[in-house]
Amino acid sequence: MNGHPLLEARDVTVRFGGLTAVDSVSAAFAAGELVGIIGPNGAGKTTFFNALSGVVEATSGDLYAGGTRLTGAKPHRFAQQGIARTFQTPRVFGELSVAANIDFGLQFAGRQRSASWLLKDETSILNLINLRAQAALPAAAITPSQQRLLEIGMALATRPKLLLLDEVAAGLTESEVEAMAQLIRRLRDELDLTVIWIEHAVTTLLRHVERVIVLHQGRKIADGLPSQVVRNAEVIEAYLGDEMAEMV
Ligand SMILES: Nc1ncnc2c1ncn2[C@@H]1O[C@H](COP(=O)(O)OP(=O)(O)O)[C@@H](O)[C@H]1O
Ligand SMILES: [Mg+2]
Known part of the structure; x- marks a missing residue:
């Protein structure tokens, strides 16, 4: 490792016409991390993934993989840097x-x-x-x-090196969701992978990740340990409600 994060977004904004889908989001991902991304429908999670994998070009801001600037690069250059992703619709x-x-x-x-x-x-x-x-x-x-x-x-x-998973547990039964979470853990633990995982099954996700980012209306409103994030007032207000703190 060269001291750089495996992947870093700096003030990434993605606009579609007048709509700001991702609003100045910064986040760095270190080798070996398993990070969850949660947030309401339309919060900008998939669009953020699309920016992180070169599928959409950020309107502004910068992307770096291991210190290499990838801002404006095509998807194959992100792939060359070891970034792979799944799509919300397989x-x-x-x-x-x-x-x-x-x-x-x-x-x-x-x-x-x-x-x-x-x-x-x-x-x-x-x-x-x-x-x-x-x-x-x-x-x-x-x-x-x-x-x-x-x-x-x-x-x-x-x-x-880095796997971006977009709602891979959507539509699965409860036991399949748990099996999927176990698989994701195994990929990170045994394959030396860094995993960023978007999921709607929030309780399962929060039990398996060690860090979680919350997006709301395109903005990053929290980034930290699940146990801290579920007690964050803005997160409770925008998304999770009060009950979640009891579960994590
Ligand atoms: N290609 C696109 N063109 C126009 N608007 C889009 C496009 N992709 C996403 N959006 C809009 O951007 C916002 C964020 O969408 P998305 O990233 O899919 O959210 P999430 O994955 O959190 O549900 C939504 O308002 C969505 O309608
Ligand atoms: Mg999505």
Whole structure:
């Protein structure tokens, strides 16, 4: 490590016409962190991810990956810096097999060697995301929750340093949400990954992350330990209500 955060946003603003979706947000992410991002619908969470992965260009502000300035760069340059992401609506190749979808990610990364045996090859990735039995099925034929796992597998196949997860537990049953949280923990713990995780299942998220950022109307209103953030007056007012403090 060179002393720089793995990823840093400085005063990032994203406007769509007259609407400010992300309003001067600054945040730094260190190697190995598992950080949650929460906030009401329309708070700017996905747009912030889009800026962090080069999918949308920030209207103003700067982005740095390991000290390299990426402001204005195209998504492939963010990918080259080891940033991978999932989309709120899974983007898998429906007509291709589950295994071929993973293979696509591997080829995208040029089959560079992974630091971890868990990402050694197609089979090890399928085992990690628990889709070995579905390997030969077309991606369109597996369940929506399995498609979310597949999208994570595709992102992992690019051997990222940083994984951005956008509502990967949306639409899952309670036990599937917990399994997803366990998987995310495992990715961070065993793959040396940094993970930033947006989720609506706030209670689950708060139990698993060690730091949480709250966005509200495009602004960052809190950034800290879950136990502190749930007691933050502005967060309670804008989003969580009083009950959350009892749960974390
Ligand atoms: N491509 C876009 N064009 C115009 N407005 C957008 C676009 N993407 C998002 N927005 C708007 O930006 C705001 C933030 O959206 P989003 O980042 O999706 O919020 P969240 O993910 O927190 O629900 C919303 O008001 C949304 O309608
Ligand atoms: Mg969103």
